[in-house]
Amino acid sequence: MKISREVKTGILVVLGITLFIFGFNFLKGHNLLESKNLYYTEFDYNALTKASPVTVNGNTVGKIDDISYVFETGKTRVAFTVNDQLKFSDQSVVKMYETGLMGGNGLAILVSNEGQPAQPGTVLKSTVENGLVTTLSKSFSGISTDLSSTLQSTDTLMYSLNTLVNDNSDKGLKYTVAELNETLKSFKNTSNAVNNVISKNDKNIGLLLENFKKISTDLSVLTNDLKDSNMGNTVENLNKTLASLNSVLAKVENGEGSIGKLLKDEALYNNLEGATKEMEELLRDIKLHPKRYFRILSKKEIPYEKE
Incomplete structure (x- = not known):
């Protein structure tokens, strides 16, 4: 045919x-x-084209089908398709990001397994990731503001320093530097004098240090001897002795014992005083009339004579 x-x-x-x-x-x-299963998301502004890729973990899995403006909400609605083999839930998020430094944006699906499987026509949540250029632009904007403020502060500081340097009064920097210079000269002279004194008395200082070393050694030995001599027991015994002496003195003060009665008993004192007087008269009588008292020793009886 x-x-x-x-x-x-x-x-x-x-x-x-x-x-x-x-x-x-x-x-x-x-x-x-490919299938025409459309999914939707919305952004506050449009930075996409129909040639922008739809990716998952950096791999292209779909294309943008349509970009339209929703007059009721003032948002940009993006319709896109994905490969039928891609499975994700309705809790997944669509992120708009910059694909390179020279511009261009794409969509990335942040796959989530929570919730129900996404069906064609589902409107997914969206987010925007600032690119490197945008971030640097914002950062440089803040840095520029801070730099301007810093330059103003630096200018004020330099003006203040210039005023301080050029001030010739007593409060100026020149006067202060001159005074400091004089002080340093005086300190240098004093230092030289001290060095001369030290150099002239080097031997004496050496002997003084040697004597101090010997004294410290002797003190160390004395401290060790006192430590080994059991000073604690000695002090404790001394405390006991003082306590006993205080007890005796307290008894004497209270009139207890012979010494206490002797000090406190007036009758005993009077008797002792009378006996002392009588003893004194007896000794005086013996001195004046010894024959009265030694006739007992004599073989010949000596008659007693009155005064």
Whole structure:
């Protein structure tokens, strides 16, 4: 069976039209062989194009199908498709991020397994990640403000320092430096004098240090001897002796014992005083009239004579 030239021509035209439609859609980011399961997300502004990729962990898994402005909410709605093999839940988040330093943005699906599986038509939550350029721009903006403030403070400080340096009054820096210079000169002279005194008395200082060393050694030996001599027991015995002496003195003060009665009993004192007087008279009488008392020793009786 022969196919006519007209049929062949028709078939070629149909195939050409089909390939043209497929290629045109492919260049727009649509693959006619993939499913048309659309998912949605919304942003406060639009920084995407239909050629922006849809990725998961840096791998392209889909394309943006449509970008539209929602007049009711003032947000930008993005419709995108993904590969049928990708499974994610309705709790997943779509993140818009910068794909490079030269610009360009893409969508990244932060896959979550919590919640229910996402169905076509689901509106997913969105977030925006600031890129390096935006972050640096904000940082440099803050740094510029801080640098301006720092430069102003530096200018004020330099002006104050200049005023202080050029001040010739008693409160100025020049006067202070001059006074400090004089003080350093005096200190240098004093230091030289001290060095001369030390150099002249080097031997005496050496002997003094040697004597101090010997004294410290003797004190150390004395301390060790006192430590070994059991000073604690000696002090304890001395305390006991003092306590006993205090007890005796207290008894004497209270008139107890012979000494206490002698000191406190007036009658005994009077008797002793009378006996002392009588003894004194007896001794005086013996001195004046010894014959009265020694006649007992004499063989010849000596008569007693009155005064």
